[in-house]
Amino acid sequence: MAKKHHFEHSCTDEVGRLLSVLVGQIKTGKILEIGTGYGVGSSWILSSIPRSIHFISVDHSKDKIKLISQNIHHAQAEFVYGDWKEMIQSGPFQFIFADAAAAKTIEAERSFDILGMGGMLLMDDFTPEEHFPEE
Numbered sequence: 001m002a003k004k005h006h007f008e009h010s011c012t013d014e015v016g017r018l019l020s021v022l023v024g025q026i027k028t029g030k031i032l033e034i035g036t037g038y039g040v041g042s043s044w045i046l047s048s049i050p051r052s053i054h055f056i057s058v059d060h061s062k063d064k065i066k067l068i069s070q071n072i073h074h075a076q077a078e079f080v081y082g083d084w085k086e087m088i089q090s091g092p093f094q095f096i097f098a099d100a101a102a103a104k105t106i107e108a109e110r111s112f113d114i115l116g117m118g119g120m121l122l123m124d125d126f127t128p129e130e131h132f133p134e135e
Helices: 013-023 040-046 062-071 084-090 108-113
Strands: 029-034 053-059 077-081 093-098 115-123
Touching: 013 040, 013 093, 013 115, 029 040, 029 084, 040 053, 040 077, 053 062, 053 084, 062 077, 084 108, 093 108, 108 115
Parallel strands: 029 053, 029 093, 053 077, 093 115
Antiparallel strands: none
């Protein structure tokens, strides 16, 4: 779906494999994805979670959430349209995958507040400046 919509901000296969390994270690509780995009990260996460996990993915694009909700059917998954901070009351989370700009920069500290004891936070797309493309 991401390619079809010319969306180039999905997590890479390398990050997806890392996500799969990390969330596979979570045995109970909830996982939050901030920035659903076209569901690439969601698919990686859902490929490895045990039945005891509830997965919530939130995005500020109503169209993307509608599309993903129609195409990814998983009993443990919930796709939410809105501001990620609205998910704070749904915490704590044992794992957070932050793949939205504000959640990784100006609002990043709020992520720590909703992590459960021993929880993990993975932030994507932190390429060192010297490796930035010209544009």
